[in-house]
Amino acid sequence: MIRFENVSVTYPDDVEPTLRTVDLTIEEGELALVVGRTGVGKSTLLGAINGLVPHFTGGTLAGRVSVDGRSTDRHPPRELAGVVGVVGQDPLAGFVTDTVEEELAYSMEQLGIAPQTMRKRVEETLDLLGIAALRGRTLRTLSGGQQQRVAIGSVLAAGSRVLVLDEPTSALDPTSAEEVLSTVLRLVHDLGVTAVIAEHRMERVVEYADRVVLLTGDGRVEIGAPADMMARTVVAPPVVGLAKLMGWQPLPLSVRSARRLAGPLRERLREVDPSSMGRAAPTADRLDRTPEEPRGTPDRTPSGLRATGIVVSYGRVIAVAGVDLRVAPGEVVALMGRNGSGKSSLLWALTGVGPRNAGRAEIDGVDTGGLGSAQARALVGLVPQTPGDLLYLDTVVAECGAADEESDQPPGSCAALLARLVPGIDPSAHPRDLSEGQRLSLVLAVQLTARPPVLLLDEPTRGLDYGAKHALARILAELAAAGRAVLVSTHDVEFVAGVAGRVVVMAEGEIVADGPAEDVIGSSPMFAPQVAKVLAPQRWLTVEQVQGGLAVADRDTEAARPVGGGDG
Amino acid sequence: MPDHRNGFLPQGLRDRLVAAWLPRSLHPAAWWLWALGLAVAATRTTNPLLLLLIIAVASVVVMARRPDTPWARSFRIYLILGAVVVGFRVLFRVLFGGFGPTVLFTLPSIELPDVMAGIHLLGVVSAEALLAAFYDGLRLATMIICVGAANSLANPKRLLASVPPALYEIGTVLVVSVSVFPQLAESVVRVRRAKALRAGRRRGRKVLRGIIIPVLADALDRSLLLAAAMDSRGYGRRADVPERQRVLTSTLLTVGILGLCVGIYGTLDGTTPRYLGLPLVAGGVVVGAAGFLLAGRRVQRTRYRPDRWRVPELFVATCGVVAGTAVWVTSRVEPTIAHPSVYPISWPQITLLPLLGILVAALPAVLTPPPPGAAGTGSPELRHAAAPGPAVVDEHRPTAVTTR
Numbered sequence: 001m002i003r004f005e006n007v008s009v010t011y012p013d014d015v016e017p018t019l020r021t022v023d024l025t026i027e028e029g030e031l032a033l034v035v036g037r038t039g040v041g042k043s044t045l046l047g048a049i050n051g052l053v054p055h056f057t058g059g060t061l062a063g064r065v066s067v068d069g070r071s072t073d074r075h076p077p078r079e080l081a082g083v084v085g086v087v088g089q090d091p092l093a094g095f096v097t098d099t100v101e102e103e104l105a106y107s108m109e110q111l112g113i114a115p116q117t118m119r120k121r122v123e124e125t126l127d128l129l130g131i132a133a134l135r136g137r138t139l140r141t142l143s144g145g146q147q148q149r150v151a152i153g154s155v156l157a158a159g160s161r162v163l164v165l166d167e168p169t170s171a172l173d174p175t176s177a178e179e180v181l182s183t184v185l186r187l188v189h190d191l192g193v194t195a196v197i198a199e200h201r202m203e204r205v206v207e208y209a210d211r212v213v214l215l216t217g218d219g220r221v222e223i224g225a226p227a228d229m230m231a232r233t234v235v236a237p238p239v240v241g242l243a244k245l246m247g248w249q250p251l252p253l254s255v256r257s258a259r260r261l262a263g264p265l266r267e268r269l270r271e272v273d274p275s276s277m278g279r280a281a282p283t284a285d286r287l288d289r290t291p292e293e294p295r296g297t298p299d300r301t302p303s304g305l306r307a308t309g310i311v312v313s314y315g316r317v318i319a320v321a322g323v324d325l326r327v328a329p330g331e332v333v334a335l336m337g338r339n340g341s342g343k344s345s346l347l348w349a350l351t352g353v354g355p356r357n358a359g360r361a362e363i364d365g366v367d368t369g370g371l372g373s374a375q376a377r378a379l380v381g382l383v384p385q386t387p388g389d390l391l392y393l394d395t396v397v398a399e400c401g402a403a404d405e406e407s408d409q410p411p412g413s414c415a416a417l418l419a420r421l422v423p424g425i426d427p428s429a430h431p432r433d434l435s436e437g438q439r440l441s442l443v444l445a446v447q448l449t450a451r452p453p454v455l456l457l458d459e460p461t462r463g464l465d466y467g468a469k470h471a472l473a474r475i476l477a478e479l480a481a482a483g484r485a486v487l488v489s490t491h492d493v494e495f496v497a498g499v500a501g502r503v504v505v506m507a508e509g510e511i512v513a514d515g516p517a518e519d520v521i522g523s524s525p526m527f528a529p530q531v532a533k534v535l536a537p538q539r540w541l542t543v544e545q546v547q548g549g550l551a552v553a554d555r556d557t558e559a560a561r562p563v564g565g566g567d568g
Numbered sequence: 569m570p571d572h573r574n575g576f577l578p579q580g581l582r583d584r585l586v587a588a589w590l591p592r593s594l595h596p597a598a599w600w601l602w603a604l605g606l607a608v609a610a611t612r613t614t615n616p617l618l619l620l621l622i623i624a625v626a627s628v629v630v631m632a633r634r635p636d637t638p639w640a641r642s643f644r645i646y647l648i649l650g651a652v653v654v655g656f657r658v659l660f661r662v663l664f665g666g667f668g669p670t671v672l673f674t675l676p677s678i679e680l681p682d683v684m685a686g687i688h689l690l691g692v693v694s695a696e697a698l699l700a701a702f703y704d705g706l707r708l709a710t711m712i713i714c715v716g717a718a719n720s721l722a723n724p725k726r727l728l729a730s731v732p733p734a735l736y737e738i739g740t741v742l743v744v745s746v747s748v749f750p751q752l753a754e755s756v757v758r759v760r761r762a763k764a765l766r767a768g769r770r771r772g773r774k775v776l777r778g779i780i781i782p783v784l785a786d787a788l789d790r791s792l793l794l795a796a797a798m799d800s801r802g803y804g805r806r807a808d809v810p811e812r813q814r815v816l817t818s819t820l821l822t823v824g825i826l827g828l829c830v831g832i833y834g835t836l837d838g839t840t841p842r843y844l845g846l847p848l849v850a851g852g853v854v855v856g857a858a859g860f861l862l863a864g865r866r867v868q869r870t871r872y873r874p875d876r877w878r879v880p881e882l883f884v885a886t887c888g889v890v891a892g893t894a895v896w897v898t899s900r901v902e903p904t905i906a907h908p909s910v911y912p913i914s915w916p917q918i919t920l921l922p923l924l925g926i927l928v929a930a931l932p933a934v935l936t937p938p939p940p941g942a943a944g945t946g947s948p949e950l951r952h953a954a955a956p957g958p959a960v961v962d963e964h965r966p967t968a969v970t971t972r
């Protein structure tokens with residue numbers, strides 16, 4: 001169905017090609033999962049399938065890409081519209097019309113399909129994707145998962161037999177992500193649609209994939225069966241990490257198959273207390289070694305964040321309904337909940353910058369509301385959801401200089417912080433040319449320059465790959481170890497499992513759960529990380545934790561039975 | 569809605585009328601014709617009573633027939649804009665002085681240097697000058713409000729979908745800008761709020777730069793994403809056309825539209841020579857139509873549930889044309905009614921012809937199909953959509969910001 005023959009793609013101004021002599025065949029009805037670190041060319045590979053690369057993006061494509069026998073050099077994307085359907089990360093950005101029904105019909109209108117056929121197909125698609133109840137709704141008022149299903153529906157209605165999905169769930173909460181992925185899986189299984197998907201939450205897809213396309217980072221790809229490819233890549237879901245740790249064969253790709261192999265492991269870990277183990281990889285506390293001079297009056301001891309009765313409403317809509325929250329110094333707290341549950345509004349209200357109708361947010365005894373930006377900045381730093389909003393200068397070094405000036409810090413403070421967070425960023429680079437992870441670190445450094453005792457992060461893991469997420473988790477752990485209170489809102493359960501000591505769950509503007517991560521996410525059907533699902537009812541959350549637990553279990557066993565003996 | 573038991577009409581016609589009056593959104597062009605008719609009426613008079621009547625008629629119809637959609641709520645903005653226009657017009661007259669017999673008050677006059685000899689600032693302000701400025705401002709405000717009414721009643725995107733296939737390239741640009749432009753305001757709010765986190769300078773060029781650059785970058789990204797999405801969904805597919813025919817088509821279209829524009833201007837502006845009026849309009853229409861026909865062959869596409877032109881549409885458009893014609897005739901036949909004297913000041917009069925003509929334009933408020941989703945008429949889903957609920961909350965895009 002899809003053939004890449006000796007394809008190389010080079011963008012203008014680039015010396016090295018993004019894709020290098022790629023040969024690839026995806027048969028009809030296959031589900032292919034594209035994996036690789038951020039910035040290795042996943043989007044380029046996906047864009048090349050319908051000709052957006054190079055027709056729309058520029059650059060040169062050598063070799064030949066063909067879909068259903070049609071070559072992309074002769075057929076621009078619009079001519080392939082009835083063959084290939086593309087679904088991107090942000091469905092709203094790609095919507096052309098206003099309502100669900102019109103959006104479903106849009107592609108068909110462009111293809112010139114007869115009105116009667118169109119009516120029928122719209123009705124069929126509404127039922128197929130379970131969105132019939134939404135037909136007259138304005139697209140902007142739908143949830144992210146519903147929007148993504150409409151986007152999928154609109155390309156299906158046009159008759160596309162190939163679906164190209166570029167990280168369709170990266171902006172969604174776990175429930176919506178589940179909704180979208182199960183829709184895609186059903187289409188592949190029931191209708192025989194060919195699907196090519198790039199997905200960070202590969203743990204949900206990899207067990208159903210027929211083929212994994214791994215971008216190695218030098219522009220080449222490796223193709224193979226999921227189990228083989230997972231055994232070789234570092235970019236793998238936790239269940240694979242656990243299997244590698246235990247040496248399970250054949251490699252389980254799903255919670256179900258891992259659980260069937262995990263009986264003996266659960267037996268070994270039975271006597272060990274999970275909460276005594278570190279959940280993340282041990283950190284080299286680099287930030288600790290450069291002690292920061294204490295800020296503010298010496299008699300004021302850091303108290304962390306103490307918020308009481310926070311209310312935020314937009315008109316008649318109540319976003320945050322009287323929330324009390326404490327974050328102690330040295331603590332990393334994760335804030336979870338659906339999109340629209342009030343997480344962002346709460347974070348902005350805590351900074352004193354966003355609207356707040358009632359309540360106090362005290363840091364070291366000072367309410368953040370009503371302070372000037374400079375004072376508020378010294379108390380609390382927020383990394384917003386689109387970190388790029390904070391950046392407006394041409395170079396990294398200029399941004400750092402501006403941050404020093406704004407925070408009354410000696411020149412070079414921000415640059416030094418950045419170098420400690422992520423070494424090796426080119427100071428003369430344009431902030432927009434940085435990778436997602438680098439840009440996030442730059443904004444983090446800008447916000448940390450004022451040395452606030454409280455740090456808030458709004459969805460920082462969006463668009464980060466496993467490596468960048470690990471780096472961020474390490475940084476947050478170090479910041480907490482240096483005595484800061486860290487509150488991070490995120491949808492990423494595996495990230496939470498690795499970094500957060502406490503988890504707060506919000507729904508409809510209220511806090512519905514607040515407790516240790518083991519209790520809150522370990523027992524939740526939706527939020528439980530894979531390791532917890534494999535080892536339930538024991539409360540293990542991460543592979544590192546299990547590793548520590550195994551070491552303790554083996555030591556105890558040896559202590560109890562020095563002469564050795566079977567496990568029984 | 570016509571009565572089902574009405575026995576005067578033949579069965580077939582009655583059934584068709586009932587079907588045509590079911591709740592639905594009218595063809596956007598009908599509302600635009602209606603609004604243009606009112607706007608033409610406004611250009612032809614400075615009588616404040618007639619102008620206020622036009623504003624009232626437009627407001628009544630908008631309130632009765634606007635759909636429950638974001639763009640429909642923009643009417644208030646146009647009313648405010650109209651008020652601002654009137655205010656500025658009067659203010660400028662005060663600033664540049666207005667002589668007349670009835671002196672209201674005298675401000676200290678400022679003589680400008682010799683370079684701009686003869687221009688005074690402030691000075692004597694007369695009732696006649698203020699009234700003339702008020703009439704003039706009100707006329708402009710009325711025209712703006714008429715456009716606003718059309719914009720609230722008809723979805724601009726649906727109007728774009730009705731753009732003839734020939735104007736496809738322009739259509740892409742329009743669709744992208746219509747979609748991305750409202751999001752600009754959102755970006756500005758978001759970026760300004762983010763800026764508050766950085767405690768930079770509060771004033772000056774740097775601050776503006778700090779807002780404009782991220783907003784523009786954002787808008788550019790969105791535009792490209794949307795254009796890419798439109799491209800991969802088949803927008804602008806065309807059958808193969810020889811180069812010569814393409815050149816011919818675009819020439820015909822450009823010339824036609826230019827002729828139409830100049831012609832309409834000539835018709836509406838009483839001071840331009842006659843030959844720039846109707847003859848140019850007719851010529852423009854003919855040339856343009858030829859271009860459309862030729863170009864229409866290029867693009868193959870269909871419409872899903874097209875807005876059809878039925879009796880209610882014809883009725884709406886006619887009402888607008890009647891209002892425009894009535895005031896136009898008045899300005900010819902009874903110039904003192906259309907342009908009440910301000911030197912000397914006289915109380916504006918109204919006669920039956922313009923009054924009835926403008927009131928006819930209010931009929932669509934009652935005699936057209938209600939918009940879909942209006943209370944008690946729409947499907948349950950639509951009514952659900954109309955009700956504001958938590959689903960509308962998008963925590964990533966807060967709509968309100970208070971600066972502390």
